[in-house]
């Protein structure tokens with residue numbers, strides 16, 4: 156509604172006489188449409204204006220009630236009455252920006268602007284971008300309030316849209332009143348983030364592939380069927396759990412980046428595939444898992460017990476470093492070195508991977524519990540989302556097809572670290588290197 160001026164302007168009736176005072180620059184939308192306001196009495200209006208609003212020079216400014224706000228009007232009261240700010244907002248879908256809009260000058264409460272305008276506008280962009288067969292939900296919104304002043308820190312809020320603490324943001328904006336009076340610009344950056352249900356994404360990627368050739372279409376149909384049968388509900392629960400178990404940060408000795416931080420004692424427990432699997436299953440059945448405090452007791456106990464065993468084993472094996480790691484309760488667990496030494500590799504194929512000489516640096520890959528080929532396809536979709544050029548996207552598709560045709564799964568590709576295989580088969584060198592090297596990066600952003 157608000158963002159299609161062509162609809163709105165025709166309905167506009169100036170509700171407020173102040174539009175005619177010289178203090179307000181009229182926007183182009185007003186030209187030739189407000190003869191009655193130019194007939195009103197400017198003296199009366201100005202006096203009224205001044206008497207009501209001149210005093211609060213040293214006080215906080217205020218927000219204009221949304222009901223009184225006229226979107227097309229420029230509010231440039233002198234001296235200022237309202238706190239003015241700018242919003243740069245964007246809509247993202249699966250992490251990619253699909254719209255970026257600037258609201259150069261707002262005077263209403265951000266919460267009201269969100270509720271009455273921005274939310275619908277974002278939704279419209281989403282609908283325009285996503286056809287009705289795709290299941291997309293609003294993941295969260297991120298709001299960063301800032302003022303152009305070195306002494307002031309940004310204020311950041313991130314939560315589900317219903318839980319954002321707008322009052323905190325509004326209070327901060329009002330507290331910047333004096334800085335605004337000094338001419339410092341206040342800005343809100345709002346990112347409204349949608350995520351496509353990953354099943355739908357998988358089906359769509361199969362569809363996209365289908366367009367390329369008959370054989371591929373047949374394969375895609377088969378894949379879509381397999382995906383639909385095997386993955387329903389599972390992938391999204393996995394994704395959700397993965398996002399929430401990311402390591403909360405240092406100090407942490409676990410290297411796979413997924414931890415449970417015990418609220419008591421703050422110790423980090425490394426989470427492995429089977430933990431995540433169980434957690435995802437519980438979440439599917441309705442268990443709430445929003446923070447580390449929500450870790451189910453049975454998994455906690457398992458983690459404590461495993462940790463105990465691990466400590467004991469470490470103690471026993473402390474004199475035979477060779478065997479370290481072998482007794483870990485790990486589903487997917489390997490050393491990061493290439494099993495075939497890459498001594499004969501051509502210079503072009505020397506990826507900047509640092510070999511871990513420390514034998515107890517075990518590189519654990521947590522791969523979602525998807526069918527192996529589906530995981531390769533998901534990974535390929537992600538790789539494609541990182542490039543713009545169609546040629547590169549096609550090349551990633553080629554690498555994906557090569558992996559699938561040869562039955563390679565992600566763990567094997569990660570272990571082999573063999574871009575040469577893909578290059579020999581016609582994949583461009585950079586694409587091939589990213590394809591073999593970035594699997595961990597993909598897993599970490601899931």
Ligand SMILES: [Zn+2]
Pocket residue numbers: 402403404406407408409412413414423424
């Ligand atoms: Zn950790």
